[in-house]
Amino acid sequence: MIHSLFLINCSGDIFLEKHWKSVVSQSVCDYFFEAQEKAIDVENVPPVISTPHHYLISIYRDKIFFVSVIQTEVPPLFVIEFLHRVADTFQDYFGECSETAIKDNVVIVYELLEEMLDNGFPLATESNILKELIKPPTILRSVVNSITGSSNVGDTLPTGQLSNIPWRRAGVKYTNNEAYFDVVEEIDAIIDKSGSTVFAEIQGVIDSCIKLSGMPDLSLSFMNPRLLDDVSFHPCIRFKRWESERVLSFIPPDGNFRLISYRVSSQNLVAIPVYVKHMISFKENSSSGRFDVTIGPKQNMGKTVEGVVMTVHMPKAVLNMNLTATQGSYTFDPVTKVLTWDVGKITPQKLPNLKGIVNLQSGAPKPEENPSLNIQFKIQQLAISGLKVNRLDMYGEKYKPFKGVKYITKAGKFQVRT
């Protein structure tokens, strides 16, 4: 199982280590550094590295490498999932998962790690349980603690720890009982040169924020549940009920959590809300090229496409770019060669356009590769797959909760090849 954990920042300093079994020397990380050097880009460090005596399984999140050391045959996904859970917990506790946040709260971090893993076996990873064991730091609490001398460590057994619903704690009380659901859909797509769709799918999630007293038993139904044929559920969902009635029935955890994630892949269901007209060319034997890109709305269901940003990794030979944007502003970073164009809202009457001259390094050969355009956008109040929540019912408690559903569609990995 998981032996040790090292947290390493981008400049290669090990700023935290934790061992659940015997102590493993920091020098084991040298193999990681070696791999990191080879990979050049931080994103390209292979997640599983073998060393003569150990295996290093790592994830890269928020500019921190979480490197775990294992010694026996362990499912790597188990380790990777756990590491992501650790990062999620830090995020949850400190509001951000950064080196400074971790260093500032080093004792809590240590207490958390100790609580999450025992002898390499995961112990408590649900945020509801952890928060009962170790209270998250707040300014108020630290003031109160310093006056009264009380601690931020709970001294009773977490109520969820052993019940059949380990994700929920008992005795939850709110004055305003509310349940909110965000249906968030991201479109992943690859559009080829000619504008036809090579690949497109929707990655959807329903994120929930539930603040209900007691032990509410919820059931959520959809207008068109047939859309959901490839779904991953939060453990709280009763699978049998879904199989038979296509209704999500569950006792929710307290607070924020991801209820389900789903995938819609059949091509005809995936609408592509924007199109891009592009002309990027480099002249042979000359140190310049042309760049001309227009973005327009396509199948947007009558809603406004907003928050549009285009990023392009230009070829290495590009020195700088002289462009004019009819809308929004652009920046070009001559070091990373990334062009970013912040477009904003698309109005069909006047399509945003960015065009101008590309200056190449003189003498360099004409770049071979065609840069891909990465597009981001947002459409409020729309789930592009057409998924609609029908109703939410609550059983088990008497009060009337306030309910709300919000839809949003975003671009995921949305790429246009040129």
Added chain:
Amino acid sequence: KKEAVKKVIASMTVGKDVSALFPDVVNCMQTDNLELKKLVYLYLMNYAKSQPDMAIMAVNTFVKDCEDPNPLIRALAVRTMGCIRVDKITEYLCEPLRKCLKDEDPYVRKTAAVCVAKLHDINAQLVEDQGFLDTLKDLISDSNPMVVANAVAALSEIAESHPSSNLLDLNPQSINKLLTALNECTEWGQIFILDCLANYMPKDDREAQSICERVTPRLSHANSAVVLSAVKVLMKFMEMLSKDLDYYGTLLKKLAPPLVTLLSAEPELQYVALRNINLIVQKRPEILKHEMKVFFVKYNDPIYVKLEKLDIMIRLASQANIAQVLAELKEYATEVDVDFVRKAVRAIGRCAIKVEQSAERCVSTLLDLIQTKVNYVVQEAIVVIKDIFRKYPNKYESVIATLCENLDSLDEPEARAAMIWIVGEYAERIDNADELLESFLEGFHDESTQVQLQLLTAIVKLFLKKPTETQELVQQVLSLATQDSDNPDLRDRGYIYWRLLSTDPVAAKEVVLAEKPLISEETDLIEPTLLDELICYIGTLASVYHKPPSAFVEGSRGVVHKSLPPRTGSSESAESPDTAPSGVQAAEQPAMGAVDLLGGGLDSLMGDESEGMGGGGTFAPAPSTAVPATLGAPLSSGLGDLFDLTGGVGTLSGSYVAPKTVWLPAMKAKGLEISGTFSRQVGSISMDLVLTNKALQVMSDFAIQFNRNSFGLAPAAPLQVHAPLAPNQSVEISLPLNTVGSVMKMDPLNNLQVAVKNNIDVFYFSTLYPLHILFVEDGKMERQMFLATWKDIANENEAQFQIKDCSLNADAVSSKLQGSNIFTIAKRNVEGQDMLYQSLKLTNGIWVLAELRIQPSNPSFTLSLKCRAPEVSQYIYQAYETILKN
């Protein structure tokens, strides 16, 4: 106090040594403040090892805390106790641990279960003596699912260091308990339970199905590790389900979506998922055959994800989607990342080899890429075009001219070697081949060995093809290779050529210009035995490395090899052939990589045929493949009559049985001689073997395995040699065969490559089996059917043969053939000739229709064969001849 301890801990976390404060910190341990207690425990765990004497001071507190009314404190104490890795202390901790294992609070019990694993890691003997293992086993039946999950996890970890012990002895009752706990425990517990379930061997297909049904809901879990472990269980137990079952189809459909969903997770998860999908796609390509698009590469995927996706795209490429795949690959070939571009170009070549219909399109795509003149693309393209030439000889050579234009830009050894090979191989079609090769020769000593070897072979080829103009050139290269080179391989090859050319130019021609075996797409597949083993390790490190754990996990000597369960339920008694050898392995103690010997060996045997090209040169593969491929043939003809002792044994009850011939001579197999023959009796095929020990030591631990072959012949049972074989002793064995093994077309069609293993080594030989052992008993066609079929098969599928010197009359022929399941449907007499119309059916369902013309005065018969698969005709004819002449 608390603030001080906090500061101490803070310095500890960054790796500072604060062990000097040990006594002071331990003094704070007896406190009611839980946070302080936890902090002190944290400190203790870190430093107890370095201060064992001081640590004893803590024992009393632990014992006391284990009886605290608050379960949280009891659990905390038992947890911390196990983390203190000091021998002296452990003994004091047994009593409290025993109490905690039986605690009334499940939270304490589950913590105690893990503590047993910790203690076992420190002092295994102590844990066994104290009987903790039995208590742990009892916890599997605990009422609380979390306790069950932790007990399973602890037992699994202990079992890993004790492969021989039967700790996780699963039976249907305990499986049922695990399945119940599975639904209710945490996600991590589910992983432990699923991994444990995967080791269980259900007793029949019904049990397998019911377990599958209860595991399937886990495929929708949000935790990808749970999903993958569930996939493992399903992939393994599916092996036992009959393919005709409706449930089998449903299960296949259910497996695809979760696998695809894994690909939308974080890149690290994607990577592990892709490595596993790579295995799954090889084992059961049908699961993901419609999901090609999800493997299309996005430009900002990390490189490790890109390369894996590419690999899977090729595995899924088929005629139906090849156009899409090629368009994508062409797109990738213009990307920035050099490694990725290279692999994309290579992938185009692999597509050409895999999907024959696409070869032409692939070649033209490659030519387009060569036109881009991007140096590394050109080089990579030339390397793969060489492979395409080998796969489809005499088809695409028109592109050679284009390749030659790029000769000067090649600077990588592999590309240079490939180009030189092409020039040498097609010397007769390239007008200036000699000039081209000569230009390479100028810098001979600066080239890498690979290129030197290739150049030597190419020039010798050229000489053999155009002897008159190139004499000088060949002398030059031979002297360069033999006199001026320090490389022994090069010198040896040079000498061999030299002597061959000077003593027997005809033989030289036969060796150097020998026909090369075709390469196939199979080369990059994982060898099936290994694949089956790896399927059992889905989701583990082994699946990421594509190696069995014995090959890389430290200290795993004696790891029990896992194997897929045999398929039951189908009537054809199809025991999976690979259980036999791995069963033998499991019994062996130092089993490190033993299965590999069998597996890897076969692999290299196959690899030689195709990889020889890429590696060194054409000379090497020719003789090395010739040995295994034809070993059987000359021997059986040469020594056949010597062993004509057992002939005719089975003729009465079954089809004709050829006398035994020596397949593997003793001198090639460290004293083990194998001779044998094939027979078919009442519907079952067997391989009758005589194993003779001509060595001085006893032989034991026999196992046999077949390479994939044209008709899927495979052993139906393991090779049973009951007693060890003493020197000079021989044993006769009849090995039953079935035809449900993996199929791969061989050349010749009836070639069978066999690996036999004993305690000394693994040996390979190949033999040709007579096709009539595959003629099934229900091969008699109805008359009408025969007529219709005969008309239906196109005339170009008809083949005619002469059977000479046979003096039998029509009736005798007919009855003799019937004994071997060739059935006469009608007999006619046309102008004094007897015409026999016959039919037969092969085990794979291929029908063959025959017309045999017998003239009373003429001892030669004319045999016309019609079959939808005309390539078998020749071998059917051989079978006719064998049957009729014996």
